[in-house]
Amino acid sequence: MSMDATRHAGxxxxxxxxxxEMDASRDLFGFWVFLMSDAVIxxxxxxxxxxxxxxxxxxxxxxxxxxxxxxxLETLVLLTSSLTFGMATVALKHAAQRRALLAWMAVTLALxxxxxxxxxxxxxxxAAHGAVPARSGFLSxxxxxxxxxxxxxxxxxxxxxxMMAQLLIFGPDPRVRINIQRLGLFWHFLDIIWIAIFSTVYxxxxxx
Amino acid sequence: MSAPVWPALLGRFSWDALPFVRAWAHPxxxxxxxAGAGGMVVAGALFAVALLTYLGxxxxxxxxxxxxxxxxxxxxxxxxxAFIMLARALIEANLMRLQQASAINAPGFVAPEHFAELFSTxxxxxxxxxxxxxxxxxxxxLVPLQIGSRDVAFPLVNAIGLWLTAAGAALMMASLVxxxxxxxxxxxxxxxTELAFSPGTGPDYWIWAVTLGSxxxxxxxxxxxxxxxxxxxPGMKLxxxxxxxxxxxxxxxxxxxxxxxxxxxxxxxxxxxxxxFHFFTNTLGGNMMxxxxxxxxxxxxxxxxxxxxxxxxxxxxVSTFSGKELYGYISLVIATMAIAVLSFTVWLHHFFTMGxxxxxxxxxxxxxxxxxxxxxxxxxxxxxxxxRGEVRFTTPxxxxxAFMMTFVLGGLTGIIxxxxxLDYLVHNTLFLVAHFHNMLIPGTxxxxxxxxxxxxxxxxxxxxxxxxxxxxxxxxxIGFYLAFMPLYVLGAAGMTRRTQAxxxxxxxxxxxxxxVGAVILFCGLAALIVxxxxxxxxxxANRVPVGDPWDGRTLEWSIAAxxxxxxxxxxxxxxxxxxxxxxxxxxxxxAAPPHYSAIEMPRNSRTAPVLGLAGxxxxxxxxxxxxxxxxxxxxxxxxxxxxxxxxxxxERTITAEEIERTERAWLAEVARARPIxxxxxxxxxxxxxxxxxx
Ligand SMILES: [Cu+2]
Numbered sequence: 081m082s083m084d085a086t087r088h089a090g091x092x093x094x095x096x097x098x099x100x101e102m103d104a105s106r107d108l109f110g111f112w113v114f115l116m117s118d119a120v121i122x123x124x125x126x127x128x129x130x131x132x133x134x135x136x137x138x139x140x141x142x143x144x145x146x147x148x149x150x151x152x153l154e155t156l157v158l159l160t161s162s163l164t165f166g167m168a169t170v171a172l173k174h175a176a177q178r179r180a181l182l183a184w185m186a187v188t189l190a191l192x193x194x195x196x197x198x199x200x201x202x203x204x205x206x207a208a209h210g211a212v213p214a215r216s217g218f219l220s221x222x223x224x225x226x227x228x229x230x231x232x233x234x235x236x237x238x239x240x241x242x243m244m245a246q247l248l249i250f251g252p253d254p255r256v257r258i259n260i261q262r263l264g265l266f267w268h269f270l271d272i273i274w275i276a277i278f279s280t281v282y283x284x285x286x287x288x
Numbered sequence: 289m290s291a292p293v294w295p296a297l298l299g300r301f302s303w304d305a306l307p308f309v310r311a312w313a314h315p316x317x318x319x320x321x322x323a324g325a326g327g328m329v330v331a332g333a334l335f336a337v338a339l340l341t342y343l344g345x346x347x348x349x350x351x352x353x354x355x356x357x358x359x360x361x362x363x364x365x366x367x368x369x370a371f372i373m374l375a376r377a378l379i380e381a382n383l384m385r386l387q388q389a390s391a392i393n394a395p396g397f398v399a400p401e402h403f404a405e406l407f408s409t410x411x412x413x414x415x416x417x418x419x420x421x422x423x424x425x426x427x428x429x430l431v432p433l434q435i436g437s438r439d440v441a442f443p444l445v446n447a448i449g450l451w452l453t454a455a456g457a458a459l460m461m462a463s464l465v466x467x468x469x470x471x472x473x474x475x476x477x478x479x480x481t482e483l484a485f486s487p488g489t490g491p492d493y494w495i496w497a498v499t500l501g502s503x504x505x506x507x508x509x510x511x512x513x514x515x516x517x518x519x520x521x522p523g524m525k526l527x528x529x530x531x532x533x534x535x536x537x538x539x540x541x542x543x544x545x546x547x548x549x550x551x552x553x554x555x556x557x558x559x560x561x562x563x564x565f566h567f568f569t570n571t572l573g574g575n576m577m578x579x580x581x582x583x584x585x586x587x588x589x590x591x592x593x594x595x596x597x598x599x600x601x602x603x604x605x606v607s608t609f610s611g612k613e614l615y616g617y618i619s620l621v622i623a624t625m626a627i628a629v630l631s632f633t634v635w636l637h638h639f640f641t642m643g644x645x646x647x648x649x650x651x652x653x654x655x656x657x658x659x660x661x662x663x664x665x666x667x668x669x670x671x672x673x674x675x676r677g678e679v680r681f682t683t684p685x686x687x688x689x690a691f692m693m694t695f696v697l698g699g700l701t702g703i704i705x706x707x708x709x710l711d712y713l714v715h716n717t718l719f720l721v722a723h724f725h726n727m728l729i730p731g732t733x734x735x736x737x738x739x740x741x742x743x744x745x746x747x748x749x750x751x752x753x754x755x756x757x758x759x760x761x762x763x764x765x766i767g768f769y770l771a772f773m774p775l776y777v778l779g780a781a782g783m784t785r786r787t788q789a790x791x792x793x794x795x796x797x798x799x800x801x802x803x804v805g806a807v808i809l810f811c812g813l814a815a816l817i818v819x820x821x822x823x824x825x826x827x828x829a830n831r832v833p834v835g836d837p838w839d840g841r842t843l844e845w846s847i848a849a850x851x852x853x854x855x856x857x858x859x860x861x862x863x864x865x866x867x868x869x870x871x872x873x874x875x876x877x878x879a880a881p882p883h884y885s886a887i888e889m890p891r892n893s894r895t896a897p898v899l900g901l902a903g904x905x906x907x908x909x910x911x912x913x914x915x916x917x918x919x920x921x922x923x924x925x926x927x928x929x930x931x932x933x934x935x936x937x938x939e940r941t942i943t944a945e946e947i948e949r950t951e952r953a954w955l956a957e958v959a960r961a962r963p964i965x966x967x968x969x970x971x972x973x974x975x976x977x978x979x980x981x982x
Contacts, residue, residue: 106441106518113510113544120548124585128556128567128578135573137566214564217573224556224567242930250936259933 100254104261111262115269122273125225126280135217142218142285145211147202151282154198155274158233161191162271169264172257181252182244188267189240192233199230226277232270239263299913305467305489317397321383326465355892357443358853359428362450364747366425367740370418373457377413378813380406385771385806389799391789403788404471405490409460411474412494415590416501417457419728422736423597424449424508427536429747431512433844433851434530436521436860441514443890444932449507451900456500458904459911463493467911470494473786475587476557478568478579483561489911491561495554496907502550502586505593509543512536521843523862527621530842530866531614534621535600538628539593545632546589553582562910580642584635592631594728596624598735599666602688605742606670608838609685610677611966611981613866616669623662623669630659640711649708656706660699667692680966682838683757687738690765691730698726701776719779722772729768737764737816745837745976749849750827754970756819763812771805774798832976833957834878839966839978841869846877848954849976854887854942857951872980878958884948888939895932899925 133142168184171177203223206212213223243263246256290304303309311323340346353361384406387398398406432440440446463469470490472481476498481491516537520529529537557579559565566574607614614620636644636652670692679685701723704710714720737760745751778798783790790799823830835849843860844851846868858881864870871877906921908914963979964971 102518106514109518110441110510110514113513117506117510117544117548120545121552124549124552124582128552128582131578132567132573132575135566135575137571137573139572213559214566215572217566217575220559220565220567220574224559224565238926238930242933246934249934253936255936 103254104258107258108261108265111265115265118269119273122225122228122276125221125228126276129221129225129281132217132221135221137216137218139216140206140209140211140219142281145206145209146282146285147205148282148286150198150202151278154195154202155278157191157195157198158271158274161188161195162268164188164191165264165267169261172252172260178247178252182247185240185244185247189237189244192237192240196230196233196237199226203227222281226281229270229273229277232266232273236263236267236270239266297914297916299909299915300489301466301912307465318399318402321398322402322464329461329464351892354897355894357447357890357893357896359432359440359443359446360747360851360853360855362446363425363427363429365450366421366428366453369454369457370422370425370736373413373417373421373460375813376461377410377418378810380410380413382806382810384410385799385803387788388790389796389803392793392796392799393791394789396789398788400788401468401471404473404786405469407786408470408473408476408490408494409463412470412498413460414728415474415594416498417453417460419594419732419736420501420505421453421457423539423594423732424453424505426597426601426736426739426743427512427539428508430743430844431515431533431536432519433746433847433855434533434842435516435519435524436843436856436862437515437519438855438859438887439519439890440511441519442511444893444895445507445511447893447896448899449504449511451896452500452504452507452903455900455904455907456497456504459493459497459500459907462908463489463497467493475583476554477583478557478560478576479570479574481557481561482569484569491557492911495558495561496910499551499554499558500903500907502547502554505543506547506551509540509547512540513544516540521856521859521862523867527618528862528865528867530600531603531617531620531624532597532600532842534624535596535603538624539596542589542593542596542628542631546586546593548586549582550586550590553579553586556582558910577639577642580639581635584638585632587638588635589631591724591727592627595731595735596627598691598732598739599624601735601739601742602670602691604842605684605688605738606673607866608742608841609680609682609688610674611680611839612673612677613841614669615672615675616665617865619665620669623665626662627659630655630662634659637706637711640708641715646708653706653708653711657703660703663699667696678966680969682970683752683754683761684738684742686758686761687734687741687764690761691734691738694726694730694765694768698723698730701726714779716784717779718775718783718785721785722775722779725768725772725775729764729772734764742838743844744823745830745832746835746844746849746851748827749831749833750823751830751832751837751970751974752823753819753826753830756815756822760812760815760819763808763815767805767808767810767812769805771802771809774802774805778802829972830974832974833954834961834976836868836978837974837976838969839869839872839981841866843868846871848957852947852950852954854889854947857881857884857887857947872978878955880951880955884944884951886944887942887947889942891938891940893932893935893938895928898928902928 164184164187168181168188171181171184211219213220240263243256243260246259250256290302292298292300292302307319307322307326311319340349353365356362383398384403387396387403390396428440428446432438467489470476470481470486470493472486472491472494476491476494479485481494516529516533556565556567560567560569560574566572568574568576568579603614603620634652634656636648637656640649640653670688701719705714705720705723741752741757778795781795783792783795832849835847835851836845838845843862846860847856860867868877902921902924906918906925909917909921957975958977961975961977962973963977964974965979966981968974
């Protein structure tokens with residue numbers, strides 16, 4: 081079957097074993113469908129944020145709360161983590177490089193945790209100004225959207241830990257390979273969502 | 289009495305939360321009904337436990353059903369759950385009708401709060417815990433069989449969906465025994481369901497039950513869609529799929545995209561109620577219209593999630609019992625897709641009266657009416673399928689015919705409602721209630737029951753009793769017309785929906801007729817129970833082990849009834865639409881293959897029931913503010929998922945010898961059976977081997 085050879089060109093799927101190939105194709109496609117469903121959730125929260133932007137109820141506004149420096153730093157950290165995960169995927173392709181794979185995943189994990197730390201610091205800062213979700217509709221919408229992304233990153237970090245443990249226990253068996261690729265899709269997806277948050281929440285808020 | 293008991297442990301539980309305690313304190317009809325309902329739940333649960341213990345069936349239940357990952361068993365469990373919930377919601381419907389008929393210038397016997405709980409649970413159950421599990425169960429059972437697959441794409445995800453749905457249903461049942469349910473209707477509109485106006489447990493029960501059901505449906509949709517894309521047997525091109533698969537595919541895609549808005553709506557409402565957010569509140573910038581948009585972005589597609597599978601079922605039924613290929617297959621596929629797409633463009637018609645501009649109302653009104661076009665195409669196709677066919681008026685076929693006539697009627701009233709100025713006139717009246725029951729009873733319930741009757745012999749190996757099936761049809765159809773036609777009249781006369789007492793004596797005769805109709809609808813359910821009882825009693829005379837009792841057309845009829853765990857000993861190859869039907873006519877479909885080989889099937893797993901249990905515990909704990917239990921449940925869920933990801937031994941092998949033994953026994957049955965012409969398919973002579981008509 082010549083089509084199968086090109087179906088996952090460049091992806092570290094089990095080429096050659098037709099059944100494993102079929103399983104991988106099904107599992108990855110299923111995860112894409114899940115991501116589409118998850119994307120709908122984010123899309124609706126973005127829309128809600130857009131609608132509630134003026135509902136500040138006399139409280140803090142985007143201009144008074146958002147800061148370009150820390151958010152830009154967060155963006156850099158998260159984008160870099162996508163790059164390092166990409167390196168991990170490349171390492172996965174070559175069976176001999178388990179140590180490189182683990183190292184790149186560890187770097188990604190560290191960057192993910194750094195991102196979460198920076199974000200939490202931001203939220204604490206906002207809370208210190210009295211910008212808490214219960215203050216206004218605008219802040220509710222902000223805290224409905226942005227921390228949900230953070231929660232996803234947290235889940236991603238947990239997942240990286242689990243996959244590193246499974247790599248050490250099982251080595252790169254087919255299930256580990258498929259799950260690392262799903263994790264990769266998830267991680268890059270979070271990057272895309274963050275870019276949307278940065279460019280539709282923070283940037284317009286700062287331009288005021 | 290109403291002081292919290294051990295708040296650190298039991299949260300906001302007080303003795304007053306128990307309906308038995310309330311009935312003891314105030315023994316009036318209202319509280320006694322509440323206590324009776326709670327008592328029925330407790331008695332039912334105790335009876336089930338006692339029966340299982342007496343019969344020594346716990347291990348069997350755990351091994352064969354609860355931990356099973358077999359898509360057929362999961363499908364059957366979904367349908368059983370749906371029937372249990374149908375019984376409860378139908379009893380509630382009868383209680384409401386009885387109350388209204390007895391409360392004309394009188395208080396009646398159900399208090400207003402209690403009445404509001406009744407319509408809220410009735411709607412929530414019928415949609416989330418009757419229609420959804422029923423159709424998910426059917427899709428689970430049928431889709432892999434119809435596309436020549438051994439399994440669904442993700443068996444474990446499938447089981448998790450089932451047990452999360454069961455967890456949501458358990459919360460609905462718990463609300464009868466502990467605390468009170470929401471009084472905010474099935475749509476749970478804030479700000480009424482906000483903490484400020486409904487501080488009790490009601491909206492919280494609603495939120496967590498619906499959220500569990502919604503997440504479960506998203507998973508089910510994902511699984512069915514991927515199954516249909518990736519698991520079809522060789523030659524089963526998309527345009528060779530049975531129409532039920534097509535409607536399942538569109539339903540599944542709708543689930544993947546339409547359930548998230550519901551999850552978002554309930555989650556944001558929970559944030560408002562638990563953490564003081566202001567998404568939908570009256571104060572500090574909250575806006576209820578956010579909720580209306582989110583909810584109906586789910587709510588309208590939901591209408592088609594529950595109706596499209598029935599369209600698929602009727603297509604199979606009409607074609608089979610007319611002995612003809614489906615007329616206009618391609619146009620039916622296109623119409624299905626068109627309906628699925630259009631269903632996302634009309635949600636705003638659920639709030640025409642909430643103050644947007646006339647232009648917006650006009651656009652959404654026109655979009656709404658457009659859906660009538662593909663639906664009309666479908667009706668014509670079914671009629672042309674019957675035309676000059678050899679039509680047999682079996683039970684499923686009678687449902688199909690009743691559906692076509694009744695559904696068209698409902699469609700016409702839908703056009704009335706789609707016209708914004710007319711919608712203003714009948715807004716929030718019983719006219720609307722009549723309309724959506726007019727769509728959902730023939731469009732969903734008839735379809736689901738028709739499917740149950742049609743495929744029951746496939747699932748259990750014996751036919752259902754035809755006489756009691758017809759009695760059930762008569763009850764469902766007559767009951768529907770008596771129960772809901774009066775509501776059109778009452779609605780047009782201005783009687784509002786969700787009203788507990790009536791102050792217009794002229795409504796009396798119509799309310800009485802509606803009450804009689806509700807009782808007859810209940811008799812429909814009773815007839816189904818009798819039918820099941822009689823059929824099980826006479827099962828030996830009605831067995832159809834060969835598996836093709838109705839001269840079926842699609843692949844599921846080509847295997848034994850009930851099917852073996854692996855479905856197909858050899859994965860079929862398909863050359864055209866209705867492959868099995870044509871196989872029967874061109875060559876011998878029951879020939880033994882040259883050899884058998886071993887098959888890998890998923891091993892049973894405890895993961896899904898554990899997740900369901902933890903989900904129910906978490907939801908219950910959140911309702912009652914038992915924070916420690918909520919934390920334990922949530923952590924248990926995460927740990928369970930992670931632990932499962934470390935399990936490697938997930939498959940078991942069915943040996944070639946075992947398969948050969950099973951298949952040989954079946955082929956012997958085939959050789960022994962007498963081919964049955966269609967005219968006597970309902971006689972005991974039918975062993976599931978259809979006589980091939982040229
Ligand atoms: Cu609608």
